[in-house]
Amino acid sequence: MNQKYKKEDILEAGGALIRKQGYHNTGINDLLKTCNIPKGSFYNFFKSKEDFAVKLIEFYGIKMLSFIENILQDQTLSPLQRIKKFYTQLIDFNAQEGWTSGCLVNNMMSEVGSLSPKLGEASDKVFWIWVETIAKCIKEGQNLGEIGTKYSSIELAEYLHTSIYGGLTRVKASKNAAPLKLIYKISMHTLSA
Amino acid sequence: MNQKYKKEDILEAGGALIRKQGYHNTGINDLLKTCNIPKGSFYNFFKSKEDFAVKLIEFYGIKMLSFIENILQDQTLSPLQRIKKFYTQLIDFNAQEGWTSGCLVNNMMSEVGSLSPKLGEASDKVFWIWVETIAKCIKEGQNLGEIGTKYSSIELAEYLHTSIYGGLTRVKASKNAAPLKLIYKISMHTLSA
Numbered sequence: 001m002n003q004k005y006k007k008e009d010i011l012e013a014g015g016a017l018i019r020k021q022g023y024h025n026t027g028i029n030d031l032l033k034t035c036n037i038p039k040g041s042f043y044n045f046f047k048s049k050e051d052f053a054v055k056l057i058e059f060y061g062i063k064m065l066s067f068i069e070n071i072l073q074d075q076t077l078s079p080l081q082r083i084k085k086f087y088t089q090l091i092d093f094n095a096q097e098g099w100t101s102g103c104l105v106n107n108m109m110s111e112v113g114s115l116s117p118k119l120g121e122a123s124d125k126v127f128w129i130w131v132e133t134i135a136k137c138i139k140e141g142q143n144l145g146e147i148g149t150k151y152s153s154i155e156l157a158e159y160l161h162t163s164i165y166g167g168l169t170r171v172k173a174s175k176n177a178a179p180l181k182l183i184y185k186i187s188m189h190t191l192s193a
Numbered sequence: 194m195n196q197k198y199k200k201e202d203i204l205e206a207g208g209a210l211i212r213k214q215g216y217h218n219t220g221i222n223d224l225l226k227t228c229n230i231p232k233g234s235f236y237n238f239f240k241s242k243e244d245f246a247v248k249l250i251e252f253y254g255i256k257m258l259s260f261i262e263n264i265l266q267d268q269t270l271s272p273l274q275r276i277k278k279f280y281t282q283l284i285d286f287n288a289q290e291g292w293t294s295g296c297l298v299n300n301m302m303s304e305v306g307s308l309s310p311k312l313g314e315a316s317d318k319v320f321w322i323w324v325e326t327i328a329k330c331i332k333e334g335q336n337l338g339e340i341g342t343k344y345s346s347i348e349l350a351e352y353l354h355t356s357i358y359g360g361l362t363r364v365k366a367s368k369n370a371a372p373l374k375l376i377y378k379i380s381m382h383t384l385s386a
Contacts, residue, residue, distance in 0.1 A: 022304050024217035100307045106362060110303035111215050113365035114293045124366040151379065159379050162372055166359020169299060172306030173317040179355055186344065186352045190383060 007045050010035045011059040014052065019060075019104040023053060023111050023119075053108070054122045060104045061126030068130060072137040079141030080191065083134070087164060087184055091177065099171045106165040131157045138191070148193045156191060163187050200238050203228045204252040207245065212253075212297040216246060216304050216312075246301070247315045253297045254319030261323060265330040272334030273384065276327070280357060280377055284370065292364045299358040324350045331384070341386045349384060356380050 014031045028049055032039055046052040071086045072079075094102065101107075105123045113120040135157035141147030151159070164187065167180035207224045221242055225232055239245040264279045265272075287295065294300075298316050306313040328350035334340030344352070357380065360373035 021308060022217055024215055025304075025308070098307075102303070102307075107303055109366040110295070110300055110362045111218075113362070114291075114295075114368075115214060115218070120366040120368065124368075127363070127366065150382075155375055155379075158372055159375055162359045162363045162376055163356040164359070165362065166355045166357070169303045169306070169358065169362060170320070170355045173302040173313040173320065175307075175313065175317075179351055182348055182352055183355055186348075186383060189343075190379060193386070 005035075005037050005041050005045075007055075008059070010037060010042065010045060010052075011056050015056045015060060015104065016101075018053065018056065019107065020101045023108065050116060050118060053112075053116075054118055057105060057108060057119065057122040057126055061129060064105075064126075065129060065133060068133050072133060078146060079137045079144060080146045082137055083141070083160075083191065084188060086134075087160075087188075090164070091180055091184060094168060094171070094180075095177055099175055099177075102168045102172055103165060106168055110169065127161070131161055134161060141191075147191050150193070160187050160191065198228075198230050198234050198238075200248075201252070203230060203235070203238060203245075204249050208249045208253060208297065209294075211246065211249065212300065213294045216301065243309060243311060246305075246309075247311055250298060250301060250312065250315040250319055254322060257298075257319075258322060258326060261326050265326060271339060272330045272337060273339045275330055276334070276353075276384065277381060279327075280353075280381075283357070284373055284377060287361060287364070287373075288370055292368055292370075295361045295365055296358060299361055303362065320354070324354055327354060334384075340384050343386070353380050353384070 010031075013035045014026075017030060017034045018026050028039070028042070031049070031052070032042055035042070042052075046055060068086060071089070072082050074082055074085075077085065105126050108119055108123045109127070113123055131154065135153040138147055138156050138160075139153035142149050142153055147153075147156070163183050164180070167183035170179040171177060203224075206228045207219075210223060210227045211219050221232070221235070224242070224245070225235055228235070235245075239248060261279060264282070265275050267275055267278075270278065298319050301312055301316045302320070306316055324347065328346040331340055331349050332346035335342050335346060340346075340349070356376050357373070360376035363372040364370060
């Protein structure tokens, strides 16, 4: 068992790099340098760059899920208030970064979602777990009458997260928050309708 | 003047490759092989791979604009019918491709929109021209009362195209039309509301 290097540390540091500069733009040597780890040790943990990326998507998925649940299960706020708080924080976080990186899973879906079945499948799985978690909160809001029932909670969650991700992609090029805030505003109106 | 190779042919063939497999995943040698052109001739037309990509985004932008205008200026259909026809064709085209490639500009925004200011700017500019064109048709629909006026035509166009692009990214990983068709359905309802 390799005690000197921790898998989580490699996923954390390497993941930040891939989230910022992309999958194909990041070579194994970039990962080794950023994670300050010898090649042999890296391959003790991961079979290949693709294998690293699969594990990274899962790691990021769990971390993000914890962030989502932390807000969406907060019983001191109404379900719609929680949804709004979650997306506002997501937007603010990306704004603070200067729209440089976006969401790792959204980036992966775009760059390699179709090229690599393994990475596409891992991204889809994580996205779906998030959507189910968001849908639970939407369902609560629907039961309370503060979120509309024209669409199911799963449909609204899928619509909301996919649209916001469209905005996250868009602001990487526009370099201002306007398109993303517009998506947020209109999709929140759709939820309330 | 180099007569043997046409700039448009290089942009067409090289563009299809980059749209499918990404910017960083496509090297100069891949472009030369696909376009069947010697390196020297390629550099007669383009200063660098980045320069090629800027020209490609502009080329793709004009081609797509012609496709958009062809549908959105069709006076035999109502403005809302034209909008629906345009997005239905966009979705069908991507379905026929098996969700492999998506939109070049959307892909570029995601992969290099922030990494390369030149590519981000070129993508943003093209996106904006499309949005203005879609907005004109929405404005017509608003004047006729078949599209709502809660949001401006520009806002609705930006919302619509950005959301649909979120769906185009999503289906690269989901490999089925459901998320994209859902975005289409809900955003069309937003327009009518």
